[in-house]
Structures are given as structure tokens and as C-alpha cells.
Amino acid sequence: xxxxxxxxxxxxxxxxxxxxxxxxxxxxxxxxxxxxxxxxxxxxxxxxxxxxxxxxxxxxxxxxxxxxxxxxxxxxxxxxxxxxxxxxxxxxxxxxxxxxxxxxxxxxxxxxxxxxxxxxxxxxxxxxxxxxxxxxxxxxxxxxxxxxxxxxxxxxxxxxxxxxxxxxxxxxxxxxxxxxxxxxxxxxxxxxxxxxxxxxxxxxxxxxxxxxxxxxxxxxxxxxxxxxxxxxxxxxxxxxxxxxxxxxxxxxxxxxxxxxxxxxxxxxxxxxxxxxxxxxxxxxxxxxxxxxxxxxxxxxxxx
Numbered sequence: 001x002x003x004x005x006x007x008x009x010x011x012x013x014x015x016x017x018x019x020x021x022x023x024x025x026x027x028x029x030x031x032x033x034x035x036x037x038x039x040x041x042x043x044x045x046x047x048x049x050x051x052x053x054x055x056x057x058x059x060x061x062x063x064x065x066x067x068x069x070x071x072x073x074x075x076x077x078x079x080x081x082x083x084x085x086x087x088x089x090x091x092x093x094x095x096x097x098x099x100x101x102x103x104x105x106x107x108x109x110x111x112x113x114x115x116x117x118x119x120x121x122x123x124x125x126x127x128x129x130x131x132x133x134x135x136x137x138x139x140x141x142x143x144x145x146x147x148x149x150x151x152x153x154x155x156x157x158x159x160x161x162x163x164x165x166x167x168x169x170x171x172x173x174x175x176x177x178x179x180x181x182x183x184x185x186x187x188x189x190x191x192x193x194x195x196x197x198x199x200x201x202x203x204x205x206x207x208x209x210x211x212x213x214x215x216x217x218x219x220x221x222x223x224x225x226x227x228x229x230x231x232x233x234x235x236x237x238x239x240x241x242x243x244x245x246x247x248x249x250x251x252x253x254x255x256x257x258x259x260x261x262x263x264x265x266x267x268x269x270x271x272x273x274x275x276x277x278x279x280x281x282x283x284x285x286x287x288x289x290x291x292x293x294x295x296x297x298x299x300x301x302x303x
Contacts, residue, residue: 002126002198004090007114008067010202011094012048014112014209015065018096019050021213022063025220026055030063035263043070049266053273057224059101062269067092081192084125087117093130094209095253097270098216103236104226106136106143106184107243108216109270111253112209114202126198128205129191131166132212133174134219135184135243137236138288139296143219144185148302151188154211158196158204163303166190171299176246182297183246187215191252235289237276244275 019030030050037045045068052061069090093113100107112130134147152163170189175182188208194201247254247270257267283289 002116002124003202004092004114004116007202008092010206010209011065011067011092011112015048015050015063015094018094018213019052019063021217022058022061022098023052025217025224026052026057026061028052028055028058030061033266035266037068037263043068045069047263047266049263049269051269055101057100057102057105057220059099060269060273061096061098063094063096064266064269065092065094066263066266081117081125081127084117087119087125089118090116091256093253095270096212099240099272100220100224102224102226103137103228103232104140105220105223106134107240107272108135109133110209110212110216112205113253114205127192127194128201129193130205130208131170131187131189132208132215133170133184133187133189134216135239136296137239137292138232139185139292140223143223144296144302146218147185147187147215150211150215151208152303154207155188155204157207158200162190162204163188167303173250174246176242176250178249179242179245181242181293182299183242185296185302186299234276235283237272237274238278238281239292240272240275241277244271247271 023029030052033049035047035049037043045066047064047066050063052058071088072086091113093111095111097109098107110132114126114128116124116126118124132151134144136143155162155166166188167186170186171182173189174184174186196204254267283293
């Protein structure tokens with residue numbers, strides 16, 4: 001049985017726990033923006049966007065909850081499931097992106113979500129999706145290992161095959177094909193997941209979301225006071241440009257939100273406050289910046 005209210009309650013609680021923990025580290029509270037789509041629009045529903053900008057630790061941190069319904073699934077949602085094209089839908093999720101001020105602290109993304117597609121006289125089609133991934137500017141092997149091992153531990157109760165499968169999926173998904181490079185060092189990613197039945201699939205989604213603070217907080221607290229200068233900030237802005245490219249060109253969640261008539265401010269809060277592009281720039285050989293490309297972005301086993 002599909003229990004949408006249980007999913008909603010979990011997601012709202014997850015948003016609370018994460019924003020409380022990050023606000024405690026930063027020292028600045030998140031602003032809360034409760035919103036509702038007018039019922040006359042093609043997308044109906046409501047959400048709660050929480051944003052922290054200009055903090056001592058977080059230059060921009062956004063954690064959004066949304067719960068929307070629509071009459072027809074947009075192309076980005078039915079591309080991998082053509083049998084659900086044309087159905088009405090319900091979608092809810094929590095999505096976050098944190099852009100820390102210190103270049104030695106990685107940017108991080110996490111998302112957990114549930115979709116239900118319906119049509120008259122047919123069984124609902126439902127699935128869960130989500131994951132988390134880490135995007136360092138100056139890589140640290142201990143951080144990468146910790147992040148991946150936390151993901152692996154969270155998935156272990158649901159099958160030994162899930163972490164390697166979702167890790168590979170993440171490596172493939174968060175890849176800028178026009179650049180021929182990964183966005184970061186990956187993590188786990190899954191979509192269209194219903195293989196364990198509703199209750200166990202929901203439990204797996206919960207485990208991924210609940211593991212986020214364990215995966216990221218130790219890294220944040222260890223690296224946030226590392227000294228840095230203008231060179232590191234310049235490189236951080238340059239690499240943030242890659243983040244923007246991925247989100248606007250490839251990310252299914254961004255495309256779904258924009259194509260379905262979602263709230264643009266909430267969808268685009270994942271963008272960094274500052275980013276930069278340079279023509280055909282290459283890092284100095286042997287530099288810490290070059291090490292990101294040789295030692296961290298190529299896919300490898302971290303856990």
C-alpha cells in the first residue's frame with residue numbers, strides 16, 4: 001500500500017534535522033519560505049524552502065521540501081519509463097546543495113524523493129529515487145573514503161549489491177559528457193527504484209537520507225577552518241562553473257522541476273552564489289589544483 005503521508009512526514013523531519021545540524025555549525029539560522037502553488041496552475045502543491053546565505057561557514061546552503069501533483073508527467077520524468085507517459089502524478093522529495101565558503105570543504109548534494117503515477121482503472125506506478133555525492137575542490141583521500149563508506153554502510157541492510165550498483169550509477173550520472181570529466185568523486189545515486197516493495201524501498205530511501213549528516217558533518221567540521229587565499233577561491237569559483245553546467249544541462253531533477261512548471265527560486269537554489277569560466281584554462285602541472293583532475297575526478301573505488 002502506498003502511504004504518501006508517511007513519506008511526507010519523514011521528508012519534513014529529515015529537512016528539520018539537517019537544517020538544525022548545519023545551522024549549529026554555521027552559527028546562522030536558515031530562513032524558511034513556505035510556498036504553495038495556486039490550484040489553477042498545471043502544477044499544484046506546496047513546499048518549504050530553507051536557505052542560508054552569507055554564513056560564516058556556508059556561503060549558500062539550501063534544503064528544499066516539495067510535494068506537488070500534476071495532470072501529466074513531463075518528458076524528463078517519463079523518459080526512462082515510457083509506460084507512464086500521460087499519467088497524472090504526485091511527487092515529493094527533499095533536495096539539498098551546500099556551497100561552503102572555504103574551498104577546502106567540498107560542495108555536497110543530497111536528494112531523496114518519491115514518485116507516484118496514476119491513471120483511471122490501473123494500478124499506480126511508484127518509485128523512489130535519490131542519493132548523495134561529494135564535489136571537492138581540493139581533494140582529501142580520508143574524506144572521500146569516509147563519505148563512500150558511510151553510503152555503503154547505509155545500504156548494506158538492503159542488499160550487498162546495492163552500494164556497488166548505485167556507486168557506478170552515480171559515477172555515470174554525475175558526469176559532464178561535453179567535458180569528459182566527472183563533477184566530483186561521486187557517492188551513490190538511484191532512480192526508478194521499487195524492487196523491494198513499497199515498505200522496504202521506502203526504508204532504503206530513509207536510510208540514505210538519514211546517513212547524510214554522518215557522511216558530511218565530519219568532513220565539514222574538520223576542514224571548515226583550513227587557511228586559504230585568493231588562489232583557492234579562484235579555483236573554487238572555476239570548478240563551481242562545472243556544477244552550474246551539470247545542473248542546467250543534465251540534471252533530471254532540475255529539468256523535471258522547470259518542465260513541470262515548478263517554482264524556479266526553489267529549483268535553482270542549488271546554484272552557487274559565485275562561479276567563473278575561463279577559456280581553455282589548465283592547472284599548473286604538479287599543483288594541488290592539478291591533483292583534483294588526476295587523483296580524484298577519475299572514477300575509483302573509495303570504500
